[in-house]
Amino acid sequence: MTTSSISKGCFVFKPSVPTRKKKKTLDAEDYFVNGSDDCKDSKLRFRICLDLWEDMKSETESVQDDLNKKILDSLLEFAKKSASSFMSREEDWASRMRASEIPVAALVLGVNLTDHNMTFQSLSDRLQHSVTPFVVSVQAKECAAVKYLLQKVLQRLTGVSMDKDEEETSTDLPQKSAHCFLRSLCDWYKTACKNSSGISPGKKRSFSQMDFSANPPIIVILKDLEAFSAHVLHAFILICSQYTQQLPLLFIFGIATSLSTVQRMLPHSVTSMLSIKLFQASSCTKHLATVIDKLVLTPKFPFKPSGKVLQVLVGLFLYHDFSVHNFIKGLQFCLLEHFHSQPLSVLCCKKQEAVVRTQQLSHQEMEKIRQLPSFMRFVEEQEPQEQVELLTSDEHLKELCQKLLKGLHRYHKNFFPILRCLHVLTSTLPKYPLGKQIRELHVTCLERNVWETEEYESAVQLLRILARDELLTALQKCVEILLPGKTKELRDALKQLQDLKDRLEQLDAYAHPLALDRHVEGRADDCFSENGLQKKTDLFQLQKTLLQMKDSRRTKERSPFELLRNETIEYIHSLVKMHLTRPESQPLYEVCYCTSSGTLRHHLNATPRTSLQMALTHPYCYLQNEALRNETGAISSAAPDICIVYKLHLECGRLINLYDWLEAYSTVVIAAEGEDPDPSEKENVDEIRHACFIRAVSELEFLGFVKSTKQKTDHVARLTWGGC
Known part of the structure; x- marks a missing residue:
């Protein structure tokens, strides 16, 4: 290349570099489709999987909100009350309470640390929406020293970051700079309240738009109190206590163990400056039971984990982290694995959509249906002519698949209400033969026929000696469970149980059972004389008397209550045998059930x-x-x-x-x-x-x-x- 110029100089020519094509970034759908034989079918399965997960995710969020609603409402009320008390004592602060006392909400959340972020995020959003725009959250890993803790609080409240010169100064004079931080925060707070335009981080609405008080509190959330250094907390609280007349401070301590942690970390001279109120969150086991109840034990979602898969997920929860968040993530992984590895998961959707998609299946997909173990067992039970039709005619197979899918959905609608009824009857029995939690009974029903187990036999024997009040209470709960049932089988069961309950209420529970006791006492009196002394008898006479007593028990006439109780238990037993069969007994169960427990354990249970x-x-x-x-x-x-x-x-x-x-x-x-x-x-x-x-x-x-x-x-x- 040349240039025309009459003057001398240095000219730079950039070489012409061919434009490189930007590397295509792969999204989740590309990874999902990668390696699949049918790209179109994989994309459809991916969309179905996403839609199903969105529904399940919204359900889990509503569960989280419902569980935390009570404690979050209490925290909001506590924060509002603290703010109003600060307003009422602006002129006479020291006379109403100690000048250095700071209100503290001790929020005990449990050891499921990975779930705390969701709770604190929800709490922070609600506080910023209804109490104050000045909410800041800090963690221990960000605050190794007092200066860093003060920096984070000031920076996240005001939105102004520190310069390097200020940071170096704070290193030289930490105590002096700490007070400088708080004084600057006081000035900023007064200006923000005076102008009524203090903006919360991430918020773009003013005080008047959000209906805040004239002096909203400054809330500092310490998410993981146990991880903070005791020296850092000590100094931070002492410094903040000197500015309680200018700043309406409020602390929220996130505690994983117990409230005694505060007394263990801080001396009495520091805790005396805090007005602590305890808030206890619901246990993680209760949260898990609610999540399983809403996501697994319901016919609302067609996707179901198998017994072994559910055992792996619950085992990771119980023996590793007690994290419901990780349990939900594991369930999401099961969903992705099922839709990626099972080509027929395209039918794992709502009943009407599954019926429509059945008509759109290709010949290759129909062959995959014929290769399913559950369908092969179903074909073996049919007549020879029907077997030929099912194995050769795609149209005939599509019609049958529609009926089988409808039957699978009906099976789920009947399975879970009867499962809850059996749990209600057996969850209060001594030693819990079928488990204390419903998830234990559910796993048993998934893996084998529950009525064939020894635990079920023990439970039935205990049910046959239930008292009238206990049986009535259990039947009332069963009626409430079956009341929303929409299938014909559930309506018939509801009618029958209601009839049994009414008949039990009309009986006098203790009219006849005493006859047996009087009969046995009469037989036993034969062994004693009139003066109360035992008669002389030999071993043969004693054996004869005992055999007569035993025969009298066998041949005695049962009371109406005992007959009705046995009738009730027999009817419950018939419902169990009819509706609590294993999922493997249902044709096409592979469409909805994830059975990849080995893959799940390999990915989630790391070694x-x-x-x-x-x-x-x-x-x-x-x-x-x-x-x-x-x-x-x-x-x-x-x-x-x-x-x-x-x-x-x-x-x-x-x-x-x-x-x-x-x-x-x-x-x-x-x-x-x-x-x-x-x-x-x-x-x-x-x-x-x-x-x-x-x-x-x-x-x-x-x-x-x-x-x-x-x-x-x-x-x-x-x-x-x-x-x-």
Whole structure:
């Protein structure tokens, strides 16, 4: 390239670079469709999955709001009351309460830490909407020192970040800068209230638009109180207590354990400056029961987890984190896995949509229906001519599939109400033979026929000796459960149970059962004389008397209450056998039920140590390098340094000599390098090799396989045993 110019100069010409095509970013649908044989069908399944999950997600959010409504309303009332008390004592603050006292709401949420963010987000939104625009949330990891805590509070309230000069000054004079922060906050608060235009972070409405009071409180939420340093909390509260006359401060402490944490972390001189009120959130187990009730134990959503899948999800909840949020995420993963791995999940939707989509199935999809185990069992039970039609005619199969899908939806509509009735009857029995929670009974019904189990037999025996009041109470609950039923089977069951309940109410419960006691007492009196002393009798006479007493019990006439009670239990038993059959007995159950418990356990129940050992022992599985293929137990010279060092350390005992370890490592690496280097470069090569060894050992120490020891300075201690 040239340029025409009469003057000398330097000209820059940018080279013409061809425009590169932007790399297409993959979205969730692309990942879902990837690897599928039928792209169109996969996209349809993905849309169905998203729609179904949106409905389930909105249901979980409503459950969360309902559970937290009571405690959040109490917190809002507490905040409003604190704000009004500040307004009433502007002129006479010290006479009404101690000048340094700060109202504190101690919110005990439990150990399910991952669920706390949702609760605090909901609380913050409601506070900003109805109490005050000045709400700020902080966490312990952001506030390692008092200055950082004050910085976060000031920055999130005012929206002004600190300069580096101010940060350096705060490092030199932390106590002085802390008071500077609070004084600047006081000035900002007075200006905001005076102008009536203080804007909350993320909000764009003024005081007048949001109907706030003239002096709305400043609420500071400490999400994880246990994680805060006691020194930081001590200093922060002392500093804030000196400004309670100018600032209507209110603290909300998020506590995972108990209120005694506050007394344990802070001395009495600090807690005396706080006016603490306790708020106890609902337990995570109650939350889980409600979520399972709304998402799983309902015919509203066609997708269902199998018994093993539900056991994996509940097991992760009970033995890991008590997090309902993670349980819901696990259920979402099950939903995605089912729609991705099961091509016929396109029919996992509402009844009318499933009937319409059945007519649109292709021949390939009809063949997949014929290969389902449940459908194959159904075909084997049909007549020979019907079997031929089902296996050869797609149109005939589509008509049958419509009926089977309607029957599957009807099965769910009958299954869950009868399940609740059985739980109501058995949940109060001694030792809970069928489980105390309904989810335990549900898992039992999913895995096998419940009436064939020993636990069910024990429950029935206990039900046969229920008192009249207990049986009436249980029947009343069953009637309430079946009342909204829409199927013919549920209406008939409701009518029959209502009739049994009315008949029980008309009986005198204790009119006849005493006859047996009098009969037994009369037989027993035969063994005693008139003066009350026992008659002389031999073993044969005693045995004869006992046999007569036993026969009298068998042949005695039962009371009307006992007959009616047995009739009620027999009818409940018939309902159980009719409606609580296993889902596997229903044709096409694979359309709605997720059975990938192994995949779920593999993805959600992580085993990091096993994965690390597998990666270090068999790096080919992760790096896919053919040079890393070797026999089991051999040490490949082409493997990464950390893999070589790890395999060598498996051959050592509890203490490992670093020099011997280095020599063994060097021997393996030299074999990989081939020829020896030049003598002039040998020293550099040894230093590089030494540095690689040190780095590999440091990585093993970071991963927790070895540690330094004071027993021998040139040794390290081995921390793990065994390997892949």
